[in-house]
Amino acid sequence: MNAEEILRYTLENIDPYILLIITGLLSISAFITFSGTVEKKDKSAFDYTVIHLKKVSFVLAILIIVVGVAIIFTIASRTLGLKTAMEYMGLLWGKVKSFISDWTMWPGLISIMVLPSLIKLLHHRMIKPRFSSWVRKWRVKQMNDSISDIRTEITKLEPKDFDPRKYFKDGFMFMGLDENNSPIYIDDENFKKNHSKVLGPSQTGKGVMQGVLIAQAIKKGWGAWFNDLKPDDFIYSIMVQSCKEYGREPPIVVDLTGFHESIKYAPFENGTDAERIARVTKALRISDSGGTADYYMANNRKILYKIFPLWDGTLKQLSKLLEGKHPAIDDNLRLMIQEKAENLSTRVMEWCQQPALHPQKGQGFNVKNALMNNRVVYVLGSMSDPFVRAANIALIDEIVQVAKREELPGHTFIDADECRFIATDLLADSLATLLSKKVSMAIAYQARNDMKNLTDKTLNAESIQNGIETNTQLMICHRAEDDDTAEWVCEKTGTIAKTLTKLESVETNEWGAEEWEGKRMVGQVEDYLITLNQVKALPPRICVIARPGVLAKICYTCFIPLNEKVKLKALSVESINDELNVVKKPKKQDTTPSVKNSNDEKASDTTPSPSHTEEEVDDLLSMITSNSKKSEKKDKPKDKAKPSVSTIKEATPVIHESPDMVDEKKVVAPNNTDKGIDLSILEIEPTKGTESVQNEKNKTFSLDDL
Template sequence: MSLWYGEFRKSIADLWWCFLVVLSAPMFLRMIMLRWVRPKINSWRRKFRVQASGDALSDIRVDMDKLKAKDFNPQDFYLEGQMFLGLDDTGAGIYMADELFRKNHSKVIGPSQTGKGIMLGVLLDQAIMKGWGAWFVDQKPDDFIYDIMRESCERHGRPAPLILDLNGVGPGSYGPFIGGSRRERRERVVKTFAMADNGTNADFFKREERKVLDYLMPLWDGTLGQLAKLLKGNHPEINDVMKSWVKEKNGSIESNVSEFMQLDTLRATVEESFKVEEALRSGAVVYVRSNINDTIVRKACIALLDELVQIALKKPLAHPTYLVLDEIRFIVSQTLADALATVLSKNVFMALTYQALTDLLNLPDKTLNAQSIKGGIDINTQITLTYRANDFETAEWLASLTGKAQKTVTKMEKV
């Protein structure tokens, strides 16, 4: 043992460095593998694999560069009993059953020139193809949608679209207070001329105006021309006492009538006026041209939509009717917002378009409760189509609807 121990000590004295190599080599090789070799292999694999990497946070600025617009003919993807909504990332069609589509209102959100008009044209084309009633209320107006509607009617053997240009440039004329029962006509006058109480000192005078209106209603045929004469007392049943009272108490009614009569389109007689109920019940294709910059045209458009809702609520329509309202914030009313919850059962379903969520909080009519209307629209439009949200509020809201994707993030690959 002494000889063995002596040899062992001699070996350690001569080869002590071997023990350091044996101890340090595994740690050094492990460091080389983890810090350089494995990252190089992973980098090479990511470079050549096809699927998207989960090793980094997704960034829309990067993903947008990978997305390319697809050039295709939507009509090639139409299916019986299905509404075509677009293509997925593999080029396959995205569909919703007609029955489900008709049971929900939809909202189409996005800035100008991002694709809303094309989507609306595709939806209206399919509605016409399926034999539904199809209305488009144009605010700007769109350069193509009327042509899409006209060509679709020709292609599917349907009568040409009825045109109502409230600006007076194109065909059509409309008496905002001609159609409907006396009670319905009165309701439209009160709303259109802002004669309803709103909790201010002006309510006293508005009540007097409504008394004048109630007195004149049995004598009035609904035309603006006759109402202007009645306000001056030009009727055999109005005696001198009542004539003086009408002139004194009519308040803003006379000024509103005067403003409306500046537009030739709105001075329609009973025979000339666009027949809203007839068009609605016959399942017609209708193009209405409004104007976001003309206050009177907008008010007339609101009266038209109020009349449409009044007609629909009386009795369910025989034909499904698709009502598309462009730039809804300019023509929304409390009647329309309330109707979203009720007209679906009457065979009317709507598509409302606007540019951002904040649009519904900035309504031209300041007497409306914008927050309430926005909430009603959000709740009652279950289908959402959106295009490139440019403002933070809309983008954040849409992100909250789409959920979160779990991603694997590589903390460190090389030191």
């Protein structure tokens, strides 16, 4: 570019481009000079140089502008001559004045003048602090430990979907997958030597883990019991499907609620006398509780012990015994029952209203047979019905009693869900013993404090809690909702030493933004292996597994796929009422005397039964009435009123048959044949629930008066 082109370019572009450039140069240099600087205690030579340049930058900018104008004038004077050069410079000055006087250009000038300050503000308040944070994040650290943060823990874990059956392995119990998708196993011998506690609120995956354990117990050929109080939506289907897949007999269903088709359970029929007494006294709540009612409880137990040798273990006969309906009950015992057994009789009557507790003698669910044959058993209970809970406790107690008394042929795994409703001192005290008796249990409940809030307030909850926690070494915990449970679970996982940043410093710049200085202080602290935030943030189907001798782990579980959902067949309300005989239609009493033939009597002798129909009672009454009328004609005046059949029926006590009394006593009917009548067919119902009727001056009417 020659001199003429330079002059022409300058003249054409001075308005507005060159002037804008000059304005920007002046504003930047002025900003640098007058913005000031942050003084440092220790300055290097480079720092002094920068400070000096900042102070002279505005002067340098003015000198550059002056030098530029001089250069243009020199070029113009040499090319165009001095006179023409002065005219040229006048043209340039005219364009400058025109630019300054044009108000439309002022916004641009102001923007250029403010731009340096905006750039510095953006740099110091946004760019530099973020760059400092980025450098801090990606710097090479001497350690990677950090403090747990619930904001990161709650998004860190996600449930995994898989088929647990693919990981089932002979000789090992599959628990789930770890964070690296590796299976977590416990060998069978260690699993059988430890009880388990499974904790977690509803809908956190507790039932998923229980289903996986039950399915494997069935596959291994163990006895597998599940005690369901909710009930669970899938566990019974898993048991049915697993039995089919692994060639086991279908599960035995014991529905203690009585609302479904199942085998009935007689809670007091089987076992030794001591075991039966222990179960019945607990179920009827007649044990000492340390209160003022212990005196009455002792009387109830005394009556129970007196009638116990006559009792066959069924609730129906116990109810009749407490009404004095047995020939072996003398007048004194009958009077004692009338005066002191009202509370006991009422509780037995309440128990008699449970439809699932009335099997025929010897035909109910046999706990011993199920344990000795390694059967799969599904027990359905209830959290709300106190009598069903009591029957469930009796069943658990009988399992414990049989396991401690008998030598089981194989291992049995028992899963007790919602255990706080059925936990007892016998269960807690027997956990350690059961492991040596080939029985391992999984005790499931929602939170640690559940064991302090037992439904039976007469129990020592703290002792039961300590017994269960001490003897359940394998802990499986899902998300904890309360601090006490979460802290307790973390303590079970143990502690580790972490190297953490204890102090990091930041600097606030002149624009009010903080910048990391790059200095920090580190130190070691003790923290839980599984932190409190992790336990509280566990998603469904993810749990913590802690066991002796092995570091605790985060475990992922998943459902066992079901081919079909199997439901228990429900009974109708009518069938339940028929079972209990809740509504009985009164039958008309037949006053016509009738005599049973000898064939009927022989049939009755050879076929004793614990209960008899009302027709048999009416036949017997008719026979007694006929004989009584003949004797009254000889011994009593004609004008004296004759007793009616109904009067005799009301005054006749119940003579109830006991298995021990069959064929031992005969009643000879007067003025009839010499053949005796077997007492096993006698069951004379009293009216209005009375055990005996007193004649005239409180004389008790007995069988001898007949």
